[in-house]
Amino acid sequence: MTACGCNDWHTTQRAAMLRRQGQRVPIPRAVLEGATAGISRRDFLRNGAIATITVYGASMLSWGRIWEAAAAQAATPGGVTDPIIVSIFLDGGNDGLNTLLPVDAQNLAAYQQARNYIALDPNDCLTLAGPAATPDFRWNPAATGFKQLYDAGKMAVIPAVDYLPPDLSHFHSRAFWQAGELDPNPATGWLGRWVDQNGDPDNPLQALSVDWTLQGSMKSAANPVAVLTSPQSAQYDLNGVWTDEPLMVQTLGDLAQRSAKNAPMAAADKAVGGAVDVANQLAGLGSTTIPPNGLGYGTTGFDERMSTLAWLIRSNLGARVACLSFDDGFDFHDNQVNRQADCLSSLGQTLAAFQADLEAHGIADRVLTMVWSEFGRRVDDNDSGGGGTDHGAGGLAMVIGTHVKPGIASPFPGIRTVDLDGNGNLKVPVDYRQIYTELLGNWMGTDPAAVIPNAASFSPLALVA
Amino acid sequence: MANQYPTLPRNSTAAHYRRLLWRCGFSGSDKQISHYRTLGLNGAIEKLLDPAAPARLSGPAPRVNGGPLDPANVWGHDTLWWLDRMVRSHNQLEERMTLNLHDHFATSNAGVGNIRHMLRQNGLLRSHAVGSFLDLVTRLTHDPAMLLWLNGADSNKWAPNENYARELMELFCLGNDPGLEAATFGLWKQSKMYTQADIHAAALALTGWRYDWNNTQKANPTFYDSSWHATGSKTIFGHTGTWDWQDVVRLVIRHPNHAPFLAWKLWSYFIPTPPPKSAMQMMVGNYLSSGYKLKPLLRVILRHPAMYQALDAPDLVKGPIVFVASTLRMTGQFITEDAWAWLLDAMGQVPFYPPNVSGWDQGAAWLNTNSAHAYWQTTDYLIRDTVGDPGQESATDAVSRAVAALAHPWVSNGARAKLEGYAQAFFDAHSFPSNGQHLLGSHERVERQRVLRALILAGPDGFLS
Numbered sequence: 001m002t003a004c005g006c007n008d009w010h011t012t013q014r015a016a017m018l019r020r021q022g023q024r025v026p027i028p029r030a031v032l033e034g035a036t037a038g039i040s041r042r043d044f045l046r047n048g049a050i051a052t053i054t055v056y057g058a059s060m061l062s063w064g065r066i067w068e069a070a071a072a073q074a075a076t077p078g079g080v081t082d083p084i085i086v087s088i089f090l091d092g093g094n095d096g097l098n099t100l101l102p103v104d105a106q107n108l109a110a111y112q113q114a115r116n117y118i119a120l121d122p123n124d125c126l127t128l129a130g131p132a133a134t135p136d137f138r139w140n141p142a143a144t145g146f147k148q149l150y151d152a153g154k155m156a157v158i159p160a161v162d163y164l165p166p167d168l169s170h171f172h173s174r175a176f177w178q179a180g181e182l183d184p185n186p187a188t189g190w191l192g193r194w195v196d197q198n199g200d201p202d203n204p205l206q207a208l209s210v211d212w213t214l215q216g217s218m219k220s221a222a223n224p225v226a227v228l229t230s231p232q233s234a235q236y237d238l239n240g241v242w243t244d245e246p247l248m249v250q251t252l253g254d255l256a257q258r259s260a261k262n263a264p265m266a267a268a269d270k271a272v273g274g275a276v277d278v279a280n281q282l283a284g285l286g287s288t289t290i291p292p293n294g295l296g297y298g299t300t301g302f303d304e305r306m307s308t309l310a311w312l313i314r315s316n317l318g319a320r321v322a323c324l325s326f327d328d329g330f331d332f333h334d335n336q337v338n339r340q341a342d343c344l345s346s347l348g349q350t351l352a353a354f355q356a357d358l359e360a361h362g363i364a365d366r367v368l369t370m371v372w373s374e375f376g377r378r379v380d381d382n383d384s385g386g387g388g389t390d391h392g393a394g395g396l397a398m399v400i401g402t403h404v405k406p407g408i409a410s411p412f413p414g415i416r417t418v419d420l421d422g423n424g425n426l427k428v429p430v431d432y433r434q435i436y437t438e439l440l441g442n443w444m445g446t447d448p449a450a451v452i453p454n455a456a457s458f459s460p461l462a463l464v465a
Numbered sequence: 466m467a468n469q470y471p472t473l474p475r476n477s478t479a480a481h482y483r484r485l486l487w488r489c490g491f492s493g494s495d496k497q498i499s500h501y502r503t504l505g506l507n508g509a510i511e512k513l514l515d516p517a518a519p520a521r522l523s524g525p526a527p528r529v530n531g532g533p534l535d536p537a538n539v540w541g542h543d544t545l546w547w548l549d550r551m552v553r554s555h556n557q558l559e560e561r562m563t564l565n566l567h568d569h570f571a572t573s574n575a576g577v578g579n580i581r582h583m584l585r586q587n588g589l590l591r592s593h594a595v596g597s598f599l600d601l602v603t604r605l606t607h608d609p610a611m612l613l614w615l616n617g618a619d620s621n622k623w624a625p626n627e628n629y630a631r632e633l634m635e636l637f638c639l640g641n642d643p644g645l646e647a648a649t650f651g652l653w654k655q656s657k658m659y660t661q662a663d664i665h666a667a668a669l670a671l672t673g674w675r676y677d678w679n680n681t682q683k684a685n686p687t688f689y690d691s692s693w694h695a696t697g698s699k700t701i702f703g704h705t706g707t708w709d710w711q712d713v714v715r716l717v718i719r720h721p722n723h724a725p726f727l728a729w730k731l732w733s734y735f736i737p738t739p740p741p742k743s744a745m746q747m748m749v750g751n752y753l754s755s756g757y758k759l760k761p762l763l764r765v766i767l768r769h770p771a772m773y774q775a776l777d778a779p780d781l782v783k784g785p786i787v788f789v790a791s792t793l794r795m796t797g798q799f800i801t802e803d804a805w806a807w808l809l810d811a812m813g814q815v816p817f818y819p820p821n822v823s824g825w826d827q828g829a830a831w832l833n834t835n836s837a838h839a840y841w842q843t844t845d846y847l848i849r850d851t852v853g854d855p856g857q858e859s860a861t862d863a864v865s866r867a868v869a870a871l872a873h874p875w876v877s878n879g880a881r882a883k884l885e886g887y888a889q890a891f892f893d894a895h896s897f898p899s900n901g902q903h904l905l906g907s908h909e910r911v912e913r914q915r916v917l918r919a920l921i922l923a924g925p926d927g928f929l930s
Contacts, residue, residue, distance in 0.1 A: 168627075169631070169635055169641060171635070238845050239845050240911065243912050247890060247891055248920070252924060255926070256924075261775065264780040264929060265925065268926075268928040270832070274833075334619050334626075383623065384619030384624065388619070390626060423661050423662070
């Protein structure tokens with residue numbers, strides 16, 4: 001069926017994971033089994049590896065040094081109370097209006113007038129109850145996980161966030177959000193710069209993309225960050241070769257050892273050499289029970305990655321920032337209602353389970369989870385394939401955790417025609433960098449100005465309690 | 466003004482032709498190189514730029530699982546169908562440009578859901594591979610796959626959908642990266658960038674095309690319905706009129722940022738270092754004076770000294786499709802099994818399924834430890850049935866035989882020495898004395914050949930052309 005081009009890139013995400021620049025290194029078995037309490041450095045180095053991470057930014061770290069750094073960090077007193085930011089990207093531009101309906105009389109009337117094809121019935125929608133109860137909004141009926149978190153006082157909602165002037169290109173907006181500045185070709189991401197400023201020069205596990213690729217937000221200039229891929233074989237073999245496989249693998253590694261004549265050649269050497277190193281390091285593969293039972297996780301890849309992340313955080317390996325993309329895209333130019341409901345239902349379930357997971361392991365007080373999308377959608381809908389929306393401004397973001405100031409955290413600009421900008425989009429009362437300065441300053445306890453250009457002009461939005 | 470072209474190097478060696486054939490097609494065997502050398506470099510370029518119609522295909526037609534391919538109905542046969550053309554077509558540049566244009570217009574069957582439409586679009590790209598870009602964009606604008614992919618088929622005067630209008634400007638024709646201004650020496654201008662108002666007006670003007678959902682198996686179920694077209698006056702790039710879809714194409718192609726954007730992009734498919742100013746000027750000048758034809762633009766690229774720089778240090782990375790098609794040609798194989806379809810999936814590049822509307826990442830994106838292993842795995846399949854018993858041979862002869870069996874690809878001197886080192890070390894470890902001399906057993910003789918060929922193909926040199 002028809003779908004927007006920019007929405008379908010997840011269909012080949014398995015493929016995409018195979019073609020990113022980075023170095024794959026093994027994770028010792030002890031690490032993945034969570035046996036890090038009291039683990040010695042020697043244990044780290046001795047145990048066989050059962051999964052791999054791909055390390056970016058650290059050109060030539062040895063495995064031993066990486067795991068020593070992780071072990072050292074785990075053993076540091078106070079190292080296990082450091083705050084953590086988890087950033088979750090909803091790719092494609094989620095429609096905030098159909099996620100969180102404005103149901104005050106004026107806006108509801110305007111909503112029903114603007115949305116001829118995809119308007120939700122407010123009677124089916126979910127109330128916002130609990131300590132920050134409000135009659136002004138209701139959740140999409142599928143967003144039961146959001147309601148659970150909100151009603152428990154663990155969610156702050158930013159209902160219309162963007163930058164000025166809004167650029168409705170996926171690629172620009174995504175790049176801007178990831179960079180923390182309005183630069184479409186950023187060299188680093190905002191969390192990557194935080195890692196460069198505040199992180200460890202040796203421990204890639206401080207910054208985790210539990211994802212197919214390295215999210216732009218985490219691109220660092222100096223300190224290492226990592227991509228975690230699922231456990232898989234990385235051994236080198238060849239059909240019909242058994243007399244001397246070690247000599248084959250050794251020669252392949254040798255071929256990569258030379259002074260390269262240009263950058264692509266150096267990259268090819270590094271890729272082949274790194275792959276051979278990994279093959280040599282990997283011992284027997286095992287499997288882990290992720291996601292664990294009883295916490296409410298679903299069965300999607302996103303559930304698996306989020307529970308992997310919860311597990312890595314509680315393993316005290318020095319994780320401080322993490323990035324993930326949701327499995328599916330939100331670019332619903334057509335056939336929106338059902339597709340968005342599926343996404344919101346699944347996303348909400350996973351977020352609630354992730355929070356429950358953190359709480360069950362006593363680490364919830366260390367983690368804030370930010371959920372964002374590159375923009376919102378047009379207020380007026382269209383009738384493409386049963387109803388969809390074009391790119392718009394003023395998207396919806398959420399911050400989740402036990403330390404959030406619960407409730408609607410910023411003004412809603414309104415959707416009556418007179419309230420909109422000249423292009424039929426929401427006005428932008430909050431810049432996305434006001435979320436960043438709040439999280440960097442009041443949550444991480446670091447100087448936002450060292451990470452966000454011109455930080456002083458983005459006054460922190462009160463989100464952290 | 467007459468078209469301007471760079472002067473070709475006075476003396477050309479086999480290495481010049483190898484470079485040209487590898488970048489304008491799918492490998493250049495020693496046989497092809499000697500054939501093209503008889504034409505001279507100018508003649509070789511002109512032959513590549515002048516494809517016969519229809520293309521001559523040499524070698525046996527594909528047969529998989531005992532029958533011919535059924536690309537419209539059987540999984541993976543679409544991939545195999547195109548791969549076969551890459552392997553057998555005498556119009557190598559036409560086929561390579563079709564792949565480049567597929568990357569550029571990045572339509573995915575993940576959104577189209579109709580492989581017949583994808584194959585139709587593929588034919589459209591092929592027929593314009595070195596032809597009129599204006600005509601290509603005109604036809605693509607109402608091409609059934611494109612109308613489904615970017616929601617043109619859902620767009621109408623009551624609810625215009627901006628998806629195609631936006632990508633027509635952003636990704637296909639004009640670009641929106643401010644860095645282009647410096648990269649094109651000011652030929653592309655940020656001050657001339659399109660606006661959201663231009664996108665919306667163009668979306669309105671493009672309305673009228675429809676898709677007959679009751680006849681999806683027709684070769685072309687699209688039709689123009691003027692009652693769906695927004696007839697009013699629109700302003701696009703400052704030009705006001707009652708524009709329709711053809712006017713949009715005309716206005717976009719005549720936009721001053723179009724020619725420099727396209728020239729800069731097409732150059733990157735052949736030469737990974739940025740074009741110098743004189744080349745940019747020639748490409749843009751020739752393209753405009755020819756009425757938006759690709760051939761005079763491509764001729765600048767193929768004749769440019771940058772194309773023949775550092776012939777012993779190739780720097781263009783082979784993507785997975787190029788790697789597989791080339792290796793089949795190098796080893797004299799044809800499409801006889803369907804493994805290539807899933808191997809390309811594992812390598813991260815499935816034709817007809819680009820990851821998003823901006824196509825595949827190029828260049829160094831293919832060089833990482835994950836892909837290094839995937840290329841090796843594919844190489845294992847690619848040479849599986851091609852290695853016979855070489856008999857007793859010296860280490861030097863073994864390497865020469867392996868290079869020859871692959872039709873003499875580029876192998877760096879350093880790599881050659883290491884391969885000979887492998888062959889000798891293998892012999893020293895596994896030969897046995899017999900009648901006063903040392904011999905290798907029959908399995909060992911084959912194993913050594915097999916390993917040498919895999920090391921040439923999937924060692925670091927194998928990633929570059």
